[in-house]
Amino acid sequence: MKDFFCGWYFKCQSPEQTLAVIPAFHKGKEGKSCSIQLITEEGAWNVKFPYDCFQKGKKELSLRIGENYFGADGIRLAIKGNRFSAIGEVRFGALSPIRYDIMGPFQYLPLMECRHSIFSMRHSVSGELQINGTPYQFPNGVGYIEGDRGFSFPKQYAWTQCCFEEGSLMLSVAEIPLGPFRFTGTICVIYWQGKEYRLATYLGAKVVKLGKGQILLHQGNLTFFAKQMETRSHDLRAPAHGSMTRIIRESATCRAAYAFQVNNHTVFSFETNQASFEYEYPF
Numbered sequence: 001m002k003d004f005f006c007g008w009y010f011k012c013q014s015p016e017q018t019l020a021v022i023p024a025f026h027k028g029k030e031g032k033s034c035s036i037q038l039i040t041e042e043g044a045w046n047v048k049f050p051y052d053c054f055q056k057g058k059k060e061l062s063l064r065i066g067e068n069y070f071g072a073d074g075i076r077l078a079i080k081g082n083r084f085s086a087i088g089e090v091r092f093g094a095l096s097p098i099r100y101d102i103m104g105p106f107q108y109l110p111l112m113e114c115r116h117s118i119f120s121m122r123h124s125v126s127g128e129l130q131i132n133g134t135p136y137q138f139p140n141g142v143g144y145i146e147g148d149r150g151f152s153f154p155k156q157y158a159w160t161q162c163c164f165e166e167g168s169l170m171l172s173v174a175e176i177p178l179g180p181f182r183f184t185g186t187i188c189v190i191y192w193q194g195k196e197y198r199l200a201t202y203l204g205a206k207v208v209k210l211g212k213g214q215i216l217l218h219q220g221n222l223t224f225f226a227k228q229m230e231t232r233s234h235d236l237r238a239p240a241h242g243s244m245t246r247i248i249r250e251s252a253t254c255r256a257a258y259a260f261q262v263n264n265h266t267v268f269s270f271e272t273n274q275a276s277f278e279y280e281y282p283f
Contacts (some may be wrong), residue, residue: 003028003242006149012125012139013163018253023070023147025054036063039252041165044234045084061119086131093124104188104202114150122168122193159278160226167192211283219261228277231256251277
């Protein structure tokens with residue numbers, strides 16, 4: 001059986017609360033299974049399901065795990081147990097997809113560990129989900145949706161995402177193995193006032209600085225900077241050869257700084273307490 005995983009990341013954010021829900025299915029040496037992970041500023045939880053609980057709809061973004069639904073129009077949760085419960089429903093407004101596949105020409109390369117997708121950079125969220133009895137309410141919320149598929153997460157990588165006034169951003173930097181070679185690759189999308197900017201290795205982007213929670217990218221007349229200023233992280237499970245046996249650390253919401261320049265003109269520069277960050281580098 002070929003090792004494989006496929007997961008989706010649904011982030012819902014209000015001025016006071018952040019919740020990410022991660023449905024996935026996986027095939028590895030431990031067999032086939034599916035799962036739902038949830039992460040908030042308070043903690044993270046992993047709920048396992050038999051593989052036959054997973055159902056994929058005809059639409060690109062439509063799936064079920066048991067009684068739980070995830071789609072372009074929203075999320076419905078119905079997890080009820082003695083130690084953990086997650087119930088409720090949130091609805092999404094119109095999604096904001098990117099212009100073309102975030103992987104660019106890399107989507108056609110064989111044997112890549114992990115391929116990334118972005119389904120929506122920003123959309124409205126309304127409704128309520130209760131996690132262990134704690135309400136997560138989104139009367140005027142915003143959301144973001146991405147996905148990953150392959151057989152393993154990169155050995156070393158950094159990822160951040162943030163929805164902010166008039167925009168949204170996503171950045172990933174990773175060590176990419178390609179046959180006998182390894183290189184540092186990056187993908188980044190900045191959605192600002194209805195316009196999309198993209199920095200990526202396949203477009204000539206260079207990782208100028210990487211370390212101590214800081215990432216600096218340069219591509220032609222574009223410069224982007226991200227810095228994790230604190231960690232409020234919790235354990236999440238991630239794929240290693242298809243099985244969810246690796247433990248990574250994610251801050252669903254933490255303090256970070258971002259800056260973006262075009263032609264040496266500062267488009268935005270701000271600090272926020274609502275950044276999501278994973279930093280899986282040893283420095």
